Amino acid sequence: EEIFTERDEFKRRIFRNIKEELAQFGLKIYNANVKELRDAPQSSYFESLSRKAAEGAINQARIDVAEAQRRGNVGEAQRHGEQNREIAKINAETAVQKTERDSERAQAEATLATRTTVFNRDVSIAQIEATRATESRDEELRKEVETKRAFTELERLRASDVVKATIARESKQQAADAKQYEEKTKAQAAFFAEQTAADAHAYRVRINAEASFLAAAKEAEAQLVRQQKEAAGMSAMAGAYADLSRAFGGPAGLVQYLMIEKGVYTDLAKANADAVRGLNPKMTIWNTGAQAGGEGSSSEGQGTGTGMGGVESIRNMYQMLPPLMSTINEQTGITLPEWQFGKLADQMSEREVNGKKVAGMSNGDGHN
Numbered sequence: 001e002e003i004f005t006e007r008d009e010f011k012r013r014i015f016r017n018i019k020e021e022l023a024q025f026g027l028k029i030y031n032a033n034v035k036e037l038r039d040a041p042q043s044s045y046f047e048s049l050s051r052k053a054a055e056g057a058i059n060q061a062r063i064d065v066a067e068a069q070r071r072g073n074v075g076e077a078q079r080h081g082e083q084n085r086e087i088a089k090i091n092a093e094t095a096v097q098k099t100e101r102d103s104e105r106a107q108a109e110a111t112l113a114t115r116t117t118v119f120n121r122d123v124s125i126a127q128i129e130a131t132r133a134t135e136s137r138d139e140e141l142r143k144e145v146e147t148k149r150a151f152t153e154l155e156r157l158r159a160s161d162v163v164k165a166t167i168a169r170e171s172k173q174q175a176a177d178a179k180q181y182e183e184k185t186k187a188q189a190a191f192f193a194e195q196t197a198a199d200a201h202a203y204r205v206r207i208n209a210e211a212s213f214l215a216a217a218k219e220a221e222a223q224l225v226r227q228q229k230e231a232a233g234m235s236a237m238a239g240a241y242a243d244l245s246r247a248f249g250g251p252a253g254l255v256q257y258l259m260i261e262k263g264v265y266t267d268l269a270k271a272n273a274d275a276v277r278g279l280n281p282k283m284t285i286w287n288t289g290a291q292a293g294g295e296g297s298s299s300e301g302q303g304t305g306t307g308m309g310g311v312e313s314i315r316n317m318y319q320m321l322p323p324l325m326s327t328i329n330e331q332t333g334i335t336l337p338e339w340q341f342g343k344l345a346d347q348m349s350e351r352e353v354n355g356k357k358v359a360g361m362s363n364g365d366g367h368n
Contacts, residue, residue: 015032022029245254259265329335 015029018032019029241254244257245251248254248257
């Protein structure tokens with residue numbers, strides 16, 4: 001029966017049983033389908049089961065149809081009953097609401113009548129008050145009219161005097177305006193004249209500037225042409241110098257040729273001759289040592305004497321400083337400070353010049 005009622009479960013059982021049988025032989029089954037089941041000869045098992053299943057399905061279908069019809073009839077009756085109940089309920093509620101609305105309308109009409117009466121009363125009172133107010137306002141307006149009439153008469157009397165003063169003031173104002181207009185006209189004329197002169201001057205300046213600019217442009221063009229020609233000449237001269245340099249064996253030969261051609265060597269010789277011409281050099285000879293101070297000397301500056309000790313060396317050094325300072329002063333005009341090198345030869349005392357000892361030291365003679 002499972003073939004017709006539980007076909008999937010029957011298929012799974014068949015697959016499981018076949019799989020167990022094939023597993024004994026080392027085989028595996030991955031999928032299996034039940035194509036068709038047939039009865040064996042002289043057997044009607046599957047046919048009976050099929051017929052039973054078909055009849056059961058037909059009967060169940062008839063039962064389901066009857067159940068559905070029953071539910072439909074009952075549901076329809078329930079819907080009709082509910083519809084009637086809802087209609088009755090709505091009608092009752094409508095009647096109640098109609099009664100309430102009629103009562104509310106009656107109350108509204110009564111309220112309207114009451115308010116209409118009150119309104120009419122208020123209107124009558126307002127009309128009376130308006131009449132009284134109109135009369136009171138009429139009296140006030142009459143009073144104001146009389147007051148304004150009196151004020152107007154007073155103002156009329158004042159106006160006669162005010163008009164005279166106004167006429168006088170306006171006359172003065174017109175005279176002042178005429179004078180101001182005249183001055184304004186003169187100022188405008190002067191301004192126009194100055195403006196015309198300024199425009200003429202600006203025009204002349206602009207014409208002069210344009211002329212100057214044109215002249216400068218022409219001069220610049222001429223200068224450019226001159227520079228171009230000079231550049232061309234210099235380029236040609238450079239080419240000629242390059243040819244001369246190659247002809248004289250290099251730049252050094254070209255330089256020597258140009259110096260000879262331009263007389264540079266002659267000018268240098270003249271400059272050197274002029275530099276030494278008129279020189280009068282001064283020579284100063286100062287003898288120290290054993291030959292100085294009368295211990296032995298000759299005109300050639302040669303002589304014999306004893307060897308110099310340490311004190312004599314210091315003495316000779318100090319004897320050399322005064323004549324050296326004198327020579328520097330005579331040739332350059334510079335006087336060295338006394339504290340650094342002592343006194344000049346012409347400032348020394350006669351005792352010091354004669355070579356006598358001063359403070360334990362002896363000085364030598366000097367010759368210029």
